[in-house]
Amino acid sequence: xxxxxxxxxxxxxxxxxxxxxxxxxxxxxxxxxxxxxxxxxxxxxxxxxxxxxxxxxxxxxxxxxxxxxxxxxxxxxxxxxxxxxxxxxxxxxxxxxxxxxxxxxxxxxxxxxxxxxxxxxxxxxxxxxxxxxxxxxxxxxxxxxxxxxxxxxxxxxxxxxxxxxxxxxxxxxxxxxxxxxxxxxxxxxxxxxxxxxxxxxxxxxxxxxxxxxxxxxxxxxxxxxxxxxxxxxxxxxxxxxxxxxxxxxxxxxxxxxxxxxxxxxxxxxxxxxxxxxxxxx
Amino acid sequence: xxxxxxxxxxxxxxxxxxxxxxxxxxxxxxxxxxxxxxxxxxxxxxxxxxxxxxxxxxxxxxxxxxxxxxxxxxxxxxxxxxxxxxxxxxxxxxxxxxxxxxxxxxxxxxxxxxxxxxxxxxxxxxxxxxxxxxxxxxxxxxxxxxxxxxxxxxxxxxxxxxxxxxxxxxxxxxxxxxxxxxxxxxxxxxxxxxxxxxxxxxxxxxxxxxxxxxxxxxxxxxxxxxxxxxxxxxxxxxxxxxxxxxxxxxxxxxxxxxxxxxxxxxxxxxxxxxxxxxxxxxxxxxxxxxxxxxxxxxxxxxxxxxxxxxxxxxxxxxxxxxxxxxxxx
Numbered sequence: 001x002x003x004x005x006x007x008x009x010x011x012x013x014x015x016x017x018x019x020x021x022x023x024x025x026x027x028x029x030x031x032x033x034x035x036x037x038x039x040x041x042x043x044x045x046x047x048x049x050x051x052x053x054x055x056x057x058x059x060x061x062x063x064x065x066x067x068x069x070x071x072x073x074x075x076x077x078x079x080x081x082x083x084x085x086x087x088x089x090x091x092x093x094x095x096x097x098x099x100x101x102x103x104x105x106x107x108x109x110x111x112x113x114x115x116x117x118x119x120x121x122x123x124x125x126x127x128x129x130x131x132x133x134x135x136x137x138x139x140x141x142x143x144x145x146x147x148x149x150x151x152x153x154x155x156x157x158x159x160x161x162x163x164x165x166x167x168x169x170x171x172x173x174x175x176x177x178x179x180x181x182x183x184x185x186x187x188x189x190x191x192x193x194x195x196x197x198x199x200x201x202x203x204x205x206x207x208x209x210x211x212x213x214x215x216x217x218x219x220x221x222x223x224x225x226x227x228x229x230x231x232x233x234x235x236x237x238x239x240x241x242x243x244x245x246x247x248x249x250x251x252x253x254x255x256x257x258x259x260x261x262x263x264x265x266x267x268x269x270x271x272x273x274x275x276x277x278x279x280x281x
Numbered sequence: 282x283x284x285x286x287x288x289x290x291x292x293x294x295x296x297x298x299x300x301x302x303x304x305x306x307x308x309x310x311x312x313x314x315x316x317x318x319x320x321x322x323x324x325x326x327x328x329x330x331x332x333x334x335x336x337x338x339x340x341x342x343x344x345x346x347x348x349x350x351x352x353x354x355x356x357x358x359x360x361x362x363x364x365x366x367x368x369x370x371x372x373x374x375x376x377x378x379x380x381x382x383x384x385x386x387x388x389x390x391x392x393x394x395x396x397x398x399x400x401x402x403x404x405x406x407x408x409x410x411x412x413x414x415x416x417x418x419x420x421x422x423x424x425x426x427x428x429x430x431x432x433x434x435x436x437x438x439x440x441x442x443x444x445x446x447x448x449x450x451x452x453x454x455x456x457x458x459x460x461x462x463x464x465x466x467x468x469x470x471x472x473x474x475x476x477x478x479x480x481x482x483x484x485x486x487x488x489x490x491x492x493x494x495x496x497x498x499x500x501x502x503x504x505x506x507x508x509x510x511x512x513x514x515x516x517x518x519x520x521x522x523x524x525x526x527x528x529x530x531x532x533x534x535x536x537x538x539x540x541x542x543x544x545x546x547x548x549x550x551x552x553x554x555x556x557x558x559x560x561x562x563x564x565x566x567x568x569x570x571x572x573x574x575x576x577x578x579x580x581x582x583x584x585x586x587x588x589x590x591x592x593x594x595x596x597x598x599x600x601x602x603x604x605x606x607x608x609x610x
Contacts, residue, residue, distance in 0.1 A: 008507070012504035015505070016505060016506070019392045020397065022387075022390045022393060023394070023406055026409070026477075027410070030409050030410075036424055037424075088314055088315045089319040091318075095315070102320075105323070106319050109322055112594045112598065113322065115527060115530050115590075115594050116329075116534065116587070116591075117533070117535070117586060118536065119536040119561045119565060119586075120329065120583055120590075123564070123568075123580055124328060126568075147325060150325065151322070154319075154322060178304040178308045180307050183311070208416075208418070210418070210536075211536040214569060218569070242426060242541065254423075260420065261420050264417055265412055269412075272411075
């Protein structure tokens with residue numbers, strides 16, 4: 001064979017092999033992490049994890065009840081504050097301000113906030129809420145999470161409303177429906193699964209967030225439903241337990257890590273299935 | 282019949298006016314609610330900047346610009362001596378190493394997914410890579426702390442140290458002793474974490490290449506590699522760079538994963554197998570127990586990080602916008 005052909009083919013085969021290797025490399029990490037989580041976390045999962053509170057130092061009895069419930073409460077409130085705000089903001093960008101200067105500025109800033117380090121959000125809430133309020137509180141943690149939710153929801157809402165075909169809006173307007181009803185009754189309904197996808201993704205994003213909670217909600221060894229005091233939550237509890245010298249705490253940390261990861265991955269997959277349904281329609 | 286129509290006429294205009302004015306009110310209210318929410322995004326950015334500057338002000342006044350190049354970090358000294366050089370060095374070096382690993386691998390996966398992979402395998406592999414992005418960073422940190430760190434310290438690090446022992450420059454960079462907590466371990470974890478960002482954006486921009494271009498290249502006998510190198514990459518260069526910058530922005534600010542495995546040492550050491558710290562790791566591990574000038578110094582570190590990531594992310598977005606415009610035309 002012509003030597004030039006041979007070397008071109010050889011190069012191609014080498015590069016193909018490297019690309020396959022890269023894909024294998026990426027998938028291997030996911031497999032390794034999931035394997036370790038199941039291997040270390042599954043044995044520790046028992047009813048006690050869900051029914052008992054975090055143990056005091058040295059004790060070998062206890063669970064994660066207060067942390068799980070605290071995490072759920074803060075995630076729900078964070079999404080409850082952030083999602084409507086993001087939804088309305090995204091609505092403005094997609095429906096009212098499509099050709100506005102303000103819109104392009106907001107979109108640009110939003111995209112930056114989307115990837116801003118979450119620890120900065122924690123510092124922001126510490127300065128803006130924790131210091132003036134005079135102490136760490138679960139509510140400050142909720143606000144920090146809400147600030148992370150907003151850009152995610154703004155982005156998906158704008159994208160999803162942009163996919164709604166204009167003739168739908170025009171038909172509704174031609175029937176005499178005012179603008180706000182066109183958006184709420186027609187555009188929102190047409191984009192419903194996409195909007196839910198955005199909220200699910202945002203929930204997945206904050207469910208495992210640790211950095212912004214470190215100095216807002218802190219953590220709490222005991223069960224508490226008081227939003228004005230510190231509240232236990234899974235990520236910070238894991239953070240504290242991993243660095244502790246107690247074997248039982250580490251075991252609990254693995255169980256908590258498995259719970260968080262499964263929740264987050266389930267939310268991600270759910271969002272993707274919902275999103276795929278929409279685009280295939 | 283007549284009676285009915287009288288009623289209709291009487292009710293008609295009145296209801297119509299009322300309904301119309303209700304519509305109008307509803308319209309205006311909804312418009313302003315959405316507009317205010319949209320503006321609140323700008324207020325959040327403003328709030329972040331103001332609260333960081335206010336918090337950092339005492340440290341800015343005390344240390345001035347020397348903060349940037351002082352290496353000593355002694356918060357418990359009297360008066361406290363704070364310098365950001367260690368964390369800045371750690372942040373940059375871990376991000377650079379992470380990108381050196383993640384860029385070739387991420388692009389490789391993207392090429393694999395768009396050009397080489399059989400169709401039925403595309404979705405599962407794509408999903409696996411995207412799920413890597415979904416795993417919370419504390420899980421990466423924990424995994425790096427318990428699994429990856431010990432593994433690297435027992436296998437990879439001694440190997441590299443013995444290979445480069447005595448070689449100038451490289452011998453220092455890969456100098457011993459091996460360590461569970463090191464800049465290199467943090468970099469590897471960061472690389473795994475930002476991999477999905479590079480891959481998913483590259484896949485997206487690779488898809489914008491018009492099929493005709495690729496078919497023409499294949500038609501004249503190009504191999505897959507030649508098509509990628511001479512058609513796909515030149516066409517999508519700006520977008521790929523945008524994706525890389527986005528990943529860099531993530532790597533610079535990543536906190537929990539790094540905090541666990543970097544070792545929290547403010548001393549700058551020449552070996553990448555030595556412990557170090559990053560801006561975010563320093564804040565995460567010290568902030569809760571800090572006060573006064575120490576706390577202000579940590580907030581100043583946060584401000585530096587925010588400014589740094591802001592510019593990196595802004596550049597990334599501008600590049601991606603440019604590509605979007607190109608695709609739109």
